[in-house]
Amino acid sequence: LMVCTFGDATDVVWWxxxxxxxxxxxxxxxxxxxxxxxxxxxxSRDPEAANARYAQIARKGVGGARQAIVExxxxxxxxSTGSGAAPLRAxxxxxxxxxxxxxxxxxPLEFISxxxxxxxxxxxxxxxxxxxxxxxxxxxxxxxxxxNWTENLNVDWCVSRQRYFGVPFPVxxxxxxxxxxxxxxxxxxxxxxxxxxxxxxxxxxxxADQRDQAGGFTAExxxxxxxxxxxxxxxxxSGWVLNPERHALRFPADIRPQSHEIIRTWAFYTIAKxxxxxxxxxxxxxxxxxxxxDPDRKKMSKSKGNVVTPMHLLDQYTSDGCRYWAxxxxxxxxxxxxxxxxxxxxxxxxxxxxxxxxxxxxxxxHAPIDVELDRAFVERLRQLVTRVTKAFDAFDYAHALQDTxxxxxxxxxxxxxxxxxxxxxxxxxxxxxxxxxxxxxxxLRLFAPVLPxxxxxxxxxxxxxxxxxxxIHRAPWPTLEELSTIAAPADAACFDIxxxxxxxxxxxxSEAGVSPGRGVAQLTLAASADTLRQLxxxxxxxxxxxxxxxxDLVTDDTIAPATFEVRKAEYVAPVEA
Numbered sequence: 001l002m003v004c005t006f007g008d009a010t011d012v013v014w015w016x017x018x019x020x021x022x023x024x025x026x027x028x029x030x031x032x033x034x035x036x037x038x039x040x041x042x043x044s045r046d047p048e049a050a051n052a053r054y055a056q057i058a059r060k061g062v063g064g065a066r067q068a069i070v071e072x073x074x075x076x077x078x079x080s081t082g083s084g085a086a087p088l089r090a091x092x093x094x095x096x097x098x099x100x101x102x103x104x105x106x107x108p109l110e111f112i113s114x115x116x117x118x119x120x121x122x123x124x125x126x127x128x129x130x131x132x133x134x135x136x137x138x139x140x141x142x143x144x145x146x147x148n149w150t151e152n153l154n155v156d157w158c159v160s161r162q163r164y165f166g167v168p169f170p171v172x173x174x175x176x177x178x179x180x181x182x183x184x185x186x187x188x189x190x191x192x193x194x195x196x197x198x199x200x201x202x203x204x205x206x207x208a209d210q211r212d213q214a215g216g217f218t219a220e221x222x223x224x225x226x227x228x229x230x231x232x233x234x235x236x237x238s239g240w241v242l243n244p245e246r247h248a249l250r251f252p253a254d255i256r257p258q259s260h261e262i263i264r265t266w267a268f269y270t271i272a273k274x275x276x277x278x279x280x281x282x283x284x285x286x287x288x289x290x291x292x293x294d295p296d297r298k299k300m301s302k303s304k305g306n307v308v309t310p311m312h313l314l315d316q317y318t319s320d321g322c323r324y325w326a327x328x329x330x331x332x333x334x335x336x337x338x339x340x341x342x343x344x345x346x347x348x349x350x351x352x353x354x355x356x357x358x359x360x361x362x363x364x365x366h367a368p369i370d371v372e373l374d375r376a377f378v379e380r381l382r383q384l385v386t387r388v389t390k391a392f393d394a395f396d397y398a399h400a401l402q403d404t405x406x407x408x409x410x411x412x413x414x415x416x417x418x419x420x421x422x423x424x425x426x427x428x429x430x431x432x433x434x435x436x437x438x439x440x441x442x443x444l445r446l447f448a449p450v451l452p453x454x455x456x457x458x459x460x461x462x463x464x465x466x467x468x469x470x471x472i473h474r475a476p477w478p479t480l481e482e483l484s485t486i487a488a489p490a491d492a493a494c495f496d497i498x499x500x501x502x503x504x505x506x507x508x509x510s511e512a513g514v515s516p517g518r519g520v521a522q523l524t525l526a527a528s529a530d531t532l533r534q535l536x537x538x539x540x541x542x543x544x545x546x547x548x549x550x551x552d553l554v555t556d557d558t559i560a561p562a563t564f565e566v567r568k569a570e571y572v573a574p575v576e577a
Contacts, residue, residue, distance in 0.1 A: 001014070003015065003020060005020065005021075005022055005023050005024060005113075006024075006110075006111035006112075006113075007111075008099075008100070008111075009100070009111070011111070012111055021041065022041075022113060023041060023042060024112060024113050026062065026110050026112055027112070028112060028114065028162075030061055030062065030110065031059050031060060031061055032057055032058050032059060032060055032061075032062075032065050033058070034058050034059075035054065035058075036051065037050035037051050037054065038050070038051070046080070049080075053072060053078065056068055056072065057069060062110065070088065070092055073086065073087045073088035074086050074088050104303070114162075115183065116158050116160045116222075117158070117159050117160035117169065117222065118156040118157060118158055118159065119156060119157040119159055119228075119272075119276070120156050120157075121153065121156050121157050121272060122153060122154075122155070122156055124272075124275070124276075125150055125151065125153060127275055128150050128268075128271060128272060128275060129147060129150050129151070131271055131274075131275050131280075131281050132146045132147060132150065132271060134281050135271070135281050135283065135284065135285065135286055136284060136285045136286070137285075137286050137288065138285060138286065138287045138288065138331055138332075138394065138395040138396070139288065139331050139332040141332070142260060142263060142286070142288040142332055145260065145263045145264070146263050146264075146267060146268060146271075149263065149264040149268060150268065157228075157269070157272070158225070159224055159225045159228040160222040160223070160224065160225065161222060161223055161224070161225050161226075162221070162222060163223055165223070166223025166224055166226070167223055167224045167228075167229050168196075168197050168198055168199065168219075168220070168222075168223050168224075169198065169220040169222055169223070169224065170188065170189035170193075170194065170195075170196035170198060171186050171187065171188055171189070171198060171219075171220040172186070172187040172198050172203040172206075172217045172218065172219055172220065173185075173186055173187065173217065173218050173220065174187065174216075174217055175212070175213065175214055175215060175216050175217060175218055176214070176215070177214055177215060178214065179212070179213065179214040181218055186220075187203040187204075187217065189201075189203070190204075198219035198220055199219045199221075203217055227265050227266065227269045228269070228273075230266060230269075230270075231266065231269035231270040231272070231273040232270075232273060233256075233270065234250075234251055234252065234253045234256075234270065234274065234282040234283055235247070235251060235273075235274075235277070235282075237250065237253065238250035238251040238253070251278075251280075251282075252274070252280055252281050252282055252283050252284060253282065253283040253284075254283060254284055254285060255283055255284070255285040255286070255287050255395070256270065256282070256283045256285070256286045256287065257287045257289065258286070258287075258288065258289070259288065259289050259290065259291065260288050260289070260290060260291075260332060261291075263288070267286060270282045270283075285395065287331060287395050288331060288332050289329070289331060289332070290329065290330075290331075290332055290333045290334040290335055291334045291335075292329070292334075292335055292336075292337055293334050293335065293336045293337065294306040294308070294336070294337060295336060295337060295338070296336075297334075297336050299334075300337075308337055310322060313339075313342060316342075316346075317342040317343070317345060317346045318345075318346055318349055318453075318454075319453055320345065320346075320349045320450075320451040320452070320453050320454050321342050321343075321345035321346035321348075321349055322342065322345070323345075323450055323451065323452070324341070324342075324344070324345030324346075324348060324349070324401070324450060324451065325341045325342045325345055327397050327398060327401050327449075327450040328341055328345075328398055328401060328402075329398060330396075330398045330399075331395065331396065331397075331398070348405060348408075348451070349451060349454045351408075351409075351413060352408070352443075352444075352447065352451065352454055352455070352458065353454055353457070353458065355408075355412070355413050355417065355440065356440060356444070356458035356461065358417070358421075359417070359436045359437060359439075359440045360437070360440070360458075360461055360462050362421075362424040362425065362429075362432075362433050362436065363433075364424070364429060364430050364433045365430055366430065366434070367430020367431055367433070367434055368430075368431065368434065368486075369431050369434045369435050369438065369486045370431050370487075371423070371431040371432065371435075372489050372490065372491075372494055372537040372538060373416075373419060373420065373435075373494065373495065373498060373537070373538045373541050374420065374431050374432060374434070374435035375486060375487060375488065375489040376489040376491075376492050376493075376494050376495035376498075376538075377411070377416045377420075377435055377439065377495060378435065378438065378439075378483060378486045379488055379489055379492045379495075380407070380411055380492075380495060381438070381439060381442055381483060382480055382483050384403065384404065384407045384411075384442075384446070385442065385446070385478045385479070385480060385483070386480065387403055388400045388403055388404055388446050389477070389478075389479075391403065392449070397449065397450070400446075401447075401450050404443065404446045404447055407443070408443055408447075411495075412439055412443060415495075415498075415499045415502070416435070416436075416439065416495075417436065418502070418545050419498055419499075419502065419538070419541045419542065419545050420432040420435060420436060420541060421436075421545075422541070422544040422545060423541065423544070424436060438483075438486075440458075441463055442478045442482075442483075444458055444459055444463070444472060445472060445475060445477060445478050446478065448472050448473060452472075452473065455472050456471055456472045456473065459471070459472035459475070463475075490537070491534060491537065493534060493562075494534055494535075494537050494538045495538070496562065497531065497534045497535050497538060497562060498535070498538040498541060498542050500562055500563070500564060501525070501527075501535055501538075501542045501564050502542050502545055502546055504525075504563075504564040504565070504566055505520070505523070505525075505542075505546040505548070505564075505566060505569075506546070507566075508566035508569050509569070509571075512569065512571070514571050517547070518547070518571050518572060518574070519547040519548075519549060519571065519572035520546060520547060520548040520549065520551075520569055520570070520571055520572065521549050521550065521570045521571060521572050522549070522550050522551070522552075522568065522569070522570040523543075523546075523548045523550070523551040523552070523566065523568070523569050523570075524551070524552045524554060524566070524567040524568035524569070525551060525552070525553055525554065525564055525565070525566060525567070526553075526554040526555075526556045526559060526564070526565040526566075526567050527553075527554075527555070527556065527559055527563065527564045527565070528555070528556065528557045528558075528559050528560075528561055528563075529555050529557060530561060531559070531561055531562055531563065531564070532553055532555060534562075547572075549572070554567060
């Protein structure tokens with residue numbers, strides 16, 4: 001094998017595993033360093049000639065050195081075989097092969113050997129895997145990304161960087177008589193003296209005039225890798241060594257929200273630091289989001305110029321509308337930006353505002369919810385609270401929003417509100433008013449995490465005073481106990497029967513070219529005996545909502561269950577303007 005220290009990453013691995021001699025000719029500035037052929041590090045059959053030739057390329061950059069070497073090979077005087085011919089057999093030709101480039105750069109990587117700081121992790125894989133399994137990942141399959149990264153880890157954690165800015169290592173080195181650092185005897189700052197900047201602060205026992213002088217000291221110039229300090233985010237938030245009592249209450253934290261591409265960095269290193277310091281997990285849950293992609297499903301990037309800034313969207317679709325769009329993105333899934341979702345969000349905000357105005361405008365004495373339709377609606381509300389609470393407990397906010405939104409449109413505004421509003425306007429409509437208010441009070445709180453502004457506004461109109469919660473965000477989350485005082489309906493299916501019957505009548509109006517608000521002078525409605533029996537408890541609400549003045553019910557057991565047919569409909573003549 002031909003091994004060059006270093007041509008590529010494989011050479012680095014072989015050099016380390018086989019303990020090969022280091023022959024590094026590229027310096028940290030990217031130029032060829034001075035070397036001495038004939039030494040132990042650079043053996044040569046003709047040191048004098050080798051040093052003479054190397055002097056022509058020393059201090060050149062890689063590209064310049066490559067051109068100079070070609071020129072030397074064109075010269076017959078450089079022949080070492082005795083043939084007297086120029087060593088260059090043919091002119092160089094460009095080739096294509098896989099070469100690693102540095103990030104966001106257009107030049108190949110050059111490997112050089114430098115002193116770095118490491119944290120030992122390879123001997124702790126099993127512990128890190130076990131801690132990762134104790135944490136709940138949302139979605140759960142993201143746990144596998146963590147496991148795969150940890151299992152395939154092949155180097156310890158390099159925590160040092162050669163940058164101008166960063167958190168410095170609190171370390172100095174003694175200098176010998178030749179002003180060379182004694183790396184084997186570092187001077188580490190005491191914990192009670194932190195924070196320490198070794199380029200400004202002095203090590204114990206030294207004077208300022210001894211800095212960088214023979215027999216004195218020098219500061220460690222490296223700074224910590226960004227992940228080494230950001231991996232302490234939970235401890236920084238908890239107070240850690242600055243406030244042990246608060247730290248005990250706040251650590252481990254509840255959740256870490258982050259994107260999927262930094263599981264191998266931010267999540268992994270945070271878990272590693274928590275285990276190294278306290279042998280525990282840093283948080284109980286990890287909530288992994290996806291990327292927001294452009295309409296062509298490409299990652300948004302400033303360098304690509306495809307980033308959408310949100311300020312004009314906030315003005316156009318409201319803050320709640322933008323939050324609706326964000327909360328519609330599912331965990332762990334990349335989402336393409338779609339302005340149509342913002343329009344849907346703004347429409348929902350407007351509808352919630354108007355529904356609140358209508359419901360809270362209905363006044364009447366406090367009354368129990370005792371009408372069958374109202375009780376059936378509350379039963380569906382119980383089921384919604386159970387589902388949405390479960391989804392939020394699992395951090396599945398997108399599904400929670402989808403379920404709440406679907407219920408709001410289908411079960412509340414388009415159906416129950418339409419079916420109950422006629423009773424709510426009557427003097428004896430106390431049950432309807434109570435049912436509508438209860439539905440609104442629950443739905444506002446279910447929407448509040450996603451639509452905080454419009455829900456708080458509607459809440460402030462009446463519920464803030466009634467519940468002693470000045471803000472909806474101070475109000476308790478809806479529970480089944482809160483709804484337990486309302487008796488269950490005799491037949492919970494009556495709600496679906498009412499919705500289906502009203503839809504059949506409105507469909508007949510549409511087919512006749514009549515608006516839904518047009519009155520029906522005479523209606524003949526057919527259904528099976530069981531369906532008509534279920535309709536009986538909600539019939540008055542359906543007919544009132546459809547504005548039916550007179551009706552006939554026809555039993556026809558050939559009609560499918562829970563289905564209605566409008567056999568005849570005579571409509572009230574429109575009022576002349």
